[in-house]
Amino acid sequence: MTTSAAKNEWVERTKGFVGGTVSGLTKLAIGHPFDTVKVRLQCSPPGTYAGPLECVRSIVRTESVWGVYKGCVPPAIGWMFTDSVLLGSLHLYRRLLQQSTRHHDKLPMGYQGLAGMGAGWTNSIVTAPVELLKTKLQMQKQRLSLHRSAQAASQAEFHGTWDCLRQVVRYTGVSGLWRALPATLWFRTSFGAMFASYDWFQAHLGAWAERHRAGAAPWYAWLLTPASVTFFSGGLAAEVFWFTAYPADVVKNRMMAESLRSPRFAGGVRGMCQVAQDLWTPASQPAYERGVAGLPWRLRRIYTGYLTCALRAFPTNAGALLAFETAMYFMNAHAS
Numbered sequence: 001m002t003t004s005a006a007k008n009e010w011v012e013r014t015k016g017f018v019g020g021t022v023s024g025l026t027k028l029a030i031g032h033p034f035d036t037v038k039v040r041l042q043c044s045p046p047g048t049y050a051g052p053l054e055c056v057r058s059i060v061r062t063e064s065v066w067g068v069y070k071g072c073v074p075p076a077i078g079w080m081f082t083d084s085v086l087l088g089s090l091h092l093y094r095r096l097l098q099q100s101t102r103h104h105d106k107l108p109m110g111y112q113g114l115a116g117m118g119a120g121w122t123n124s125i126v127t128a129p130v131e132l133l134k135t136k137l138q139m140q141k142q143r144l145s146l147h148r149s150a151q152a153a154s155q156a157e158f159h160g161t162w163d164c165l166r167q168v169v170r171y172t173g174v175s176g177l178w179r180a181l182p183a184t185l186w187f188r189t190s191f192g193a194m195f196a197s198y199d200w201f202q203a204h205l206g207a208w209a210e211r212h213r214a215g216a217a218p219w220y221a222w223l224l225t226p227a228s229v230t231f232f233s234g235g236l237a238a239e240v241f242w243f244t245a246y247p248a249d250v251v252k253n254r255m256m257a258e259s260l261r262s263p264r265f266a267g268g269v270r271g272m273c274q275v276a277q278d279l280w281t282p283a284s285q286p287a288y289e290r291g292v293a294g295l296p297w298r299l300r301r302i303y304t305g306y307l308t309c310a311l312r313a314f315p316t317n318a319g320a321l322l323a324f325e326t327a328m329y330f331m332n333a334h335a336s
Helices: 003-043 050-064 065-069 073-100 107-139 150-155 160-170 174-176 181-188 191-213 227-258 268-280 292-302 306-330
Strands: none
Touching: 003 050, 003 065, 003 073, 003 191, 003 227, 050 065, 065 181, 073 107, 073 268, 073 306, 107 160, 107 174, 107 181, 107 191, 107 227, 160 174, 160 227, 181 191, 181 268, 191 227, 191 268, 227 268, 227 306
16 A cells, blocks of 8 residues: 555544544433433332433432433543544444445445444443443432532542542452443444444435425425435434344443442353343242243333433434534545
């Protein structure tokens, strides 16, 4: 590879990571309160909350309106990096697949999914510690205010992001930051489904919008613009992602919410299997949840909090992908 070609390749890779940073900040601004409610519903004992709205009311009533933003500091710092790794590596894997196959203009949907899965696995390495700290801080239930009292501070297990990090390392070692890595890899495998479906939605919604754009009335013409196609494609792809990834997300978050001093489950693959088994057949499982007849009840338990997640997924990820595509467009990045 010539010096000029190598420089151009480096520039293209950098553009992907810059676009990912823009995407991460957009995602945080839109989605963190929804994420806090989702984590509470997933990790709290059964019956703690009657549903998403009751969870929100409880958080605001007992922990203040700032309670829905608990744990936002790790992703505020981390998502700039983790989303840049996700979408930057996605851009890189797409280009590598283009170079190693005959599809130099447009990758087929299967290759888009392969690139997405590889990007999800790459992203897991840096995401696992960020999500661990975020989850532990989100599960704290002391009241928050802009001027926190000494009593509230003394009741908190963690006094901030740095203290949470310090305690995790103290009790579990540095490797404890990655105790849920296998579950994170399982969860982020669904980025393959997300980016494959995103490519499909882009192609089909784009073709439909192109056919109707010329005669569109002014009041709905904005729905047929390329930006709107990207927004809706990103939102629908996010729904595909969360439907396929949600069980793994519950397992991952339960592992991350474990007590530092007296954990019930091991870390790594063994802990992932223990949490999954406890989720599917808990020791206190009632009789009506057993057997084939109890399958809908078990699925309902596994998908606890999914409504909040589905409501959050569309605007959050649609906005994030639109921000990524817009940033790549303005940088004239050669992605496909």
